[in-house]
Amino acid sequence: MQPTDARTLLDDTQRLRRRARADRQATSLPLLILGAVTLLGAGLVLPTGDTDTADPLWVIGAGLGFLALAWWSARQQTRTGIGSGRGSWLAVGLALLLPTLTSLAWRPIPIRLSPSLPLPAGVLVGYLLLLTAGLPLLAAVGWWRHRGAPVGQDRDYWRTAGAMLLGLLVQSLLLATLTPLFGPLPVVAFGVLLVAAWQRNPVLAAWAVAFGTLTTLEHFLILSNRLMDLTSALGLFHAKSGYSPQAPALAYALIGLLLLAGGLLARRTERAA
Amino acid sequence: MNAPESRGHPTNQLDDLVHQRGRLGILSILADSQQADFSYLKRLLQLTDGNLGRHIEILTEQGLVTTTKGYQGKRPRTWVAITEEGRSALANEIAALKQLIEHFERSQHTRQPHHDHR
Numbered sequence: 575m576q577p578t579d580a581r582t583l584l585d586d587t588q589r590l591r592r593r594a595r596a597d598r599q600a601t602s603l604p605l606l607i608l609g610a611v612t613l614l615g616a617g618l619v620l621p622t623g624d625t626d627t628a629d630p631l632w633v634i635g636a637g638l639g640f641l642a643l644a645w646w647s648a649r650q651q652t653r654t655g656i657g658s659g660r661g662s663w664l665a666v667g668l669a670l671l672l673p674t675l676t677s678l679a680w681r682p683i684p685i686r687l688s689p690s691l692p693l694p695a696g697v698l699v700g701y702l703l704l705l706t707a708g709l710p711l712l713a714a715v716g717w718w719r720h721r722g723a724p725v726g727q728d729r730d731y732w733r734t735a736g737a738m739l740l741g742l743l744v745q746s747l748l749l750a751t752l753t754p755l756f757g758p759l760p761v762v763a764f765g766v767l768l769v770a771a772w773q774r775n776p777v778l779a780a781w782a783v784a785f786g787t788l789t790t791l792e793h794f795l796i797l798s799n800r801l802m803d804l805t806s807a808l809g810l811f812h813a814k815s816g817y818s819p820q821a822p823a824l825a826y827a828l829i830g831l832l833l834l835a836g837g838l839l840a841r842r843t844e845r846a847a
Numbered sequence: 848m849n850a851p852e853s854r855g856h857p858t859n860q861l862d863d864l865v866h867q868r869g870r871l872g873i874l875s876i877l878a879d880s881q882q883a884d885f886s887y888l889k890r891l892l893q894l895t896d897g898n899l900g901r902h903i904e905i906l907t908e909q910g911l912v913t914t915t916k917g918y919q920g921k922r923p924r925t926w927v928a929i930t931e932e933g934r935s936a937l938a939n940e941i942a943a944l945k946q947l948i949e950h951f952e953r954s955q956h957t958r959q960p961h962h963d964h965r
Contacts, residue, residue: 580947587875587941593891594879652919652950655887656880773881 575596581747596847597656601778602840603646604766607639608785609833616826623819632728633674636762640667662772666765759789797825864909865940869894871900874937877912877929885925903927911936
């Protein structure tokens with residue numbers, strides 16, 4: 575084999591991989607959705623400086639965003655013939671929404687399993703309901719979707735439904751226990767990281783790690799404080815008490831804008847390939 | 848398949864099964880996607896139905912890809928996905944190609960006459 579042939583083959587391989595990555599469009603839309611949700615939450619934090627006011631929006635907004643991504647991924651895969659389908663986004667979206675919604679529903683009865691485990695009993699009731707009703711429901715959906723297929727093809731509904739449900743329960747439990755410790759956004763980032771690992775998308779994984787790191791730092795107000803130091807040093811703003819309640823909103827807004835910029839950049843790269 | 852430890856000339860590390868242009872293309876596309884359907888692969892690689900089908904059959908027999916026949920409504924679709932063996936075969940092939948290029952560049956460099964500028 576000639577070295578020029580080897581170089582041509584390598585170039586072809588890289589070109590095909592770039593094209594396949596671009597056709598999947600698996601990075602831009604998640605970043606744009608995450609950026610928009612973070613930015614909206616920052617808007618809610620702005621009047622009071624209390625990040626708790628944005629927590630429900632961040633969890634429910636990201637969960638619904640993930641469900642929208644699941645729908646979009648399935649549509650994209652059908653249209654183009656390439657992609658990762660809806661499974662991973664659907665599982666992470668439900669895992670995020672399920673404990674939140676069951677916790678909200680059971681909020682009037684604040685039963686906790688143990689003082690050391692910050693997990694409301696209502697979450698577990700939600701899991702039990704899912705186990706008894708979810709498995710047959712997922713199997714029924716599988717049967718309905720493939721009802722025209724010949725026997726033996728894509729008909730293992732129970733196994734698929736079981737695997738999906740198990741993954742959902744594990745992720746959901748993990749997310750529900752991490753939220754009280756680190757706030758909702760690092761948990762959302764963790765969900766995105768899981769999806770990126772499943773889809774083998776290193777760019778999305780890098781963004782998820784960056785988003786998780788920044789939002790974890792801000793959960794402990796580290797970015798806000800540095801932002802205050804910076805504005806004071808530049809002579810732009812001097813808080814009398816040494817702290818501005820608007821600083822967290824500004825920090826989250828900057829994180830949201832960073833994600834939006836990353837999403838637009840990824841969109842441009844995908845279109846150029 | 849060539850084991851990575853079987854050194855010597857870089858061409859010895861090329862795997863005939865993966866090295867073929869069409870099959871290398873199939874594995875490259877699938878490495879960056881969870882799965883792709885037959886029509887997508889055909890369009891991107893510009894192969895005929897028969898050619899593509901044969902390449903997929905060979906890769907399936909060697910356990911480098913798997914195929915799933917499904918339905919989109921009433922329309923049949925064949926989805927192709929890469930296996931872990933397929934991923935490592937592709938990685939080995941790319942490493943071998945890079946090594947071959949490096950080997951050539953090194954030998955070219957040593958063959959060039961040294962000019963004395965005294």
